[in-house]
Amino acid sequence: GAGVSQSPRYKVAKRGQDVALRCDPISGHVSLFWYQQALGQGPEFLTYFQNEAQLDKSGLPSDRFFAERPEGSVSTLKIQRTQQEDSAVYLCASSSKGQSLSNQPQHFGDGTRLSIL
Amino acid sequence: QKEVEQDPGPLSVPEGAIVSLNCTYSNSAFQYFMWYRQYSRKGPELLMYTYSSGNKEDGRFTAQVDKSSKYISLFIRDSQPSDSATYLCAMQHPGRRALTFGSGTRLQVQP
Numbered sequence: 001g002a003g004v005s006q007s008p009r010y011k012v013a014k015r016g017q018d019v020a021l022r023c024d025p026i027s028g029h030v031s032l033f034w035y036q037q038a039l040g041q042g043p044e045f046l047t048y049f050q051n052e053a054q055l056d057k058s059g060l061p062s063d064r065f066f067a068e069r070p071e072g073s074v075s076t077l078k079i080q081r082t083q084q085e086d087s088a089v090y091l092c093a094s095s096s097k098g099q100s101l102s103n104q105p106q107h108f109g110d111g112t113r114l115s116i117l
Numbered sequence: 118q119k120e121v122e123q124d125p126g127p128l129s130v131p132e133g134a135i136v137s138l139n140c141t142y143s144n145s146a147f148q149y150f151m152w153y154r155q156y157s158r159k160g161p162e163l164l165m166y167t168y169s170s171g172n173k174e175d176g177r178f179t180a181q182v183d184k185s186s187k188y189i190s191l192f193i194r195d196s197q198p199s200d201s202a203t204y205l206c207a208m209q210h211p212g213r214r215a216l217t218f219g220s221g222t223r224l225q226v227q228p
Contacts, residue, residue, distance in 0.1 A: 004160070031214065040125070042205050042218030043161065056215060091160055105151070106216060108160035 002026065004109035006092050012115045013082050021077045021112045025094030032075050033093040033106060034067055043091050049075060082116045089113050120144050123206055123219030132228050136193040140206035140219045143187065147208040147217075150182050152191045155203045155221065164204075165191065196226045 005024040013019050025032050031050055035043035036059075045059040051072035060067070064082075069075040079086055093106040123140045130136055138152075149168055153161035165180040167173045167189075173180045179192040189208075193200055203221040 033214070033216075035216075040220070042121075042123070042207075042220045043216075044218070045215035048214050056213070059215065093160075105163045105166060107163070108153075110158070110160045113158075 004092055004094055004107055006090075006109040006112050008112060009110065010113045010115075012117065014117050015082060015084060017082055018078065018080045019082055019114065021079075021090050021114070023075045023077070023092030023094075023109060025073065025075070025092070026096075026107060029094035029096050029107075030072075031095045031104075031106075032069060033095075034075070034077050035091040035093065035108075036061075037089040037091055037111070039088075046077070046090075079114075082114075084116050087114055087116045118143065119220075120217050121206060121208060121219040124222055125220055127223040127225055129225045129227060130196055132196060132198060132226055134196050134226075136196050136200070136224060136226075138191040138193075138204050138206075138222050138224070140189050141187055142189075142208060142217075144208075144210065144217075145184075145187065146210040148211055149209040150180070150189050151207040151209075151216070152178075152180055153205040153207060153218075155205055157202075161205055161207075196224075198226050198228045201225050 034046040037043040048056040049069045064080045066078045089111040091111045093108045095104045121142045152165040155161045170184045177194045181190040205221045206219040207216040
């Protein structure tokens with residue numbers, strides 16, 4: 001498809017397990033973002049890549065969260081030793097250039113709904 | 118206190134009504150302002166984008182930014198049941214790519 005694709009759509013894990021969430025951005029998009037959306041809240045920024053370089057990871061809540069984009073295309077968000085408070089929807093977005101936002105909106109995928117039991 | 122405040126609603130209006138959605142913010146560095154629409158179990162979809170103060174119109178949607186009051190609005194004319202969704206305001210300041218979102222207002226348009 002032409003949009004941002006995320007998998008899996010739903011993930012259930014037991015507390016303490018590691019999980020990996022995948023994002024396929026729109027083809028050719030240089031910038032890739034991860035956001036976390038808690039129930040009833042707006043998305044909160046986690047991290048940003050320009051190509052393969054992780055330029056901003058200020059939103060990652062702890063060192064249990066790790067993101068990579070080794071070839072500048074697909075990205076994976078990994079959460080180690082999951083906790084119940086990690087339960088949320090994880091959204092990926094991409095945009096076409098690394099410069100300022102002007103005329104370069106962030107396009108979101110439908111997210112991965114993560115539930116930690 | 119959050120950087121961006123948004124009334125969570127829910128806001129219920131009859132079909133055809135004019136809807137007004139609002140956000141206030143505290144960070145005067147914000148220069149780019151966006152409105153996203155999010156349907157249940159879907160990702161946010163960009164509706165409107167404005168830079169600095171002023172108005173922008175696109176079909177039934179009008180976005181307004183008043184930087185002096187740190188207040189932004191989205192107006193929806195001739196609202197339709199298909200407009201029922203959560204509306205998120207988002208902001209960005211120069212030099213940082215991250216968006217800062219409000220908590221969203223849930224809108225229900227009754228047929």
